[in-house]
Amino acid sequence: MKENKGQVSKEQEKEIRDEEKKTLRRRLTDYLVITVASVIYAVAVSFFLDPNSLAPGGVTGIAIIFNRITGLETGTWMFMINIPILALGMWKFGWKFILSTLYCTAATSFFTNRLASVGAVTADPLLAAVVGGSLMAVSLGLVFKAGATTGGTDIIVKLLRLRFPHLKTGSLFLLTDAIIVTASAFVFQDLDTALYAGLVVFINSVLLDIVLYGRDGAKMFFIISDSPERIVSRLLEELDISATYISGSGAYTGTDKKVVLCVVKKPLSPKLEEIVRQEDPSAFTIITSASEIYGEGYKSIFSQKL
Known part of the structure; x- marks a missing residue:
């Protein structure tokens, strides 16, 4: 042993x-x-x-x-x-x-x-x-x-x-x-x-x-990590962006997970990726394009499309 x-x-x-x-x-x-x-x-x-x-x-x-x-x-x-x-x-x-x-x-x-x-x-x-x-x-x-x-x-x-x-x-x-x-x-x-x-x-x-x-409007991140709190803390402090926790569980392990969902404007995306790499190199991260975003910091939900 x-x-x-x-x-x-x-x-x-x-x-x-x-x-x-x-x-x-x-x-x-x-x-x-x-x-x-x-x-x-x-x-x-x-x-x-x-x-x-x-x-x-x-x-x-x-x-x-x-x-x-x-x-x-x-x-x-x-x-x-x-x-x-x-x-x-x-x-x-x-x-x-x-x-x-x-x-x-x-x-x-x-x-x-x-x-x-x-x-x-x-x-x-x-x-x-x-x-x-x-x-x-x-x-x-x-x-x-x-x-x-x-x-x-x-x-x-x-x-x-x-x-x-x-x-x-x-x-x-x-x-x-x-x-x-x-x-x-x-x-x-x-x-x-x-x-x-x-x-x-x-x-x-x-x-x-x-x-x-390219011509994408913004980036949407789904981050599945064992250190979600540390990642979100740095997002709030360094990038001044918020995030949402989504409850989930692993299909194979059955372990409960907190999935971090956030949307960032394009220039901030490389820094966000770097934060995830630093805090949890093994994090499972999905990055996709978000062409239209409504809410605080983005377009008003009441604005008309041109």
């Missing part, structure tokens, strides 16, 4: 080591993807947006504006602006949430400064807006799929939602981007440039959805 117990223990230890190796490989792969995405983002900023004075929303737009006012490199401003924002995010959401975001911010800032000397690839503001916005969307899609964020207004919006839960996330993003684009019109003394910057915001928003999930 002792030998059997020892043998089982060794098998468990081997499973733990194998799982740790898989986790390490996955982490290294994620950081490699984030590095590639950071280079792509830096190309968008240094080759297309910054040289043509296109200041899209977010920290990048603020950094481009401050670069014109002070002369300090755009990448440096991107990192400096993010430092207090990341500190707030770490205080509110914990270091695990911020670690990959901090790396992404540092890498993006570094590559942006290194590539700035190349200058504009095109002087046509329309081409710069289309290509720059498209590259940003590809970069952000890769970052989200790697379980990270770019920091900046993402964290600010999450903090505002904690303080003012009645405000909609999409409205907050739209408001912050509109303020930054409007400010660029005054700084650069050029309305056309500001309108092209607004085009960058639009292209980035539309293409990011397509890069991440």
Whole structure:
């Protein structure tokens, strides 16, 4: 019996080591993807947006504006602006949430400064807006799929939602981007440039959805796990989304189960998948598309279809 117990223990230890190796490989792969995405983002900023004075929303737009006012490199401003924002995010959401975001911010800032000397690839503001916005969307899609964020207004919006839960996330993003684009019109003394910057915001928003999930409206998750409470706790805290428990039982084992049902908007889906993987790698998860959702945070049940 002792030998059997020892043998089982060794098998468990081997499973733990194998799982740790898989986790390490996955982490290294994620950081490699984030590095590639950071280079792509830096190309968008240094080759297309910054040289043509296109200041899209977010920290990048603020950094481009401050670069014109002070002369300090755009990448440096991107990192400096993010430092207090990341500190707030770490205080509110914990270091695990911020670690990959901090790396992404540092890498993006570094590559942006290194590539700035190349200058504009095109002087046509329309081409710069289309290509720059498209590259940003590809970069952000890769970052989200790697379980990270770019920091900046993402964290600010999450903090505002904690303080003012009645405000909609999409409205907050739209408001912050509109303020930054409007400010660029005054700084650069050029309305056309500001309108092209607004085009960058639009292209980035539309293409990011397509890069991440095609044209699906949202994602619906059915999660069957031995740790449903921990998963839901993190959904509430980190993603600011709710969930519903559905009672069920295993057909083979007869064991009672809590099935977690939740619907998330597309940009949040990669983070939700990462939370499930971290809390219960063996969870049985079904992900399906949800084209129409009515209720709080989505469309009104009384709204008319167009």
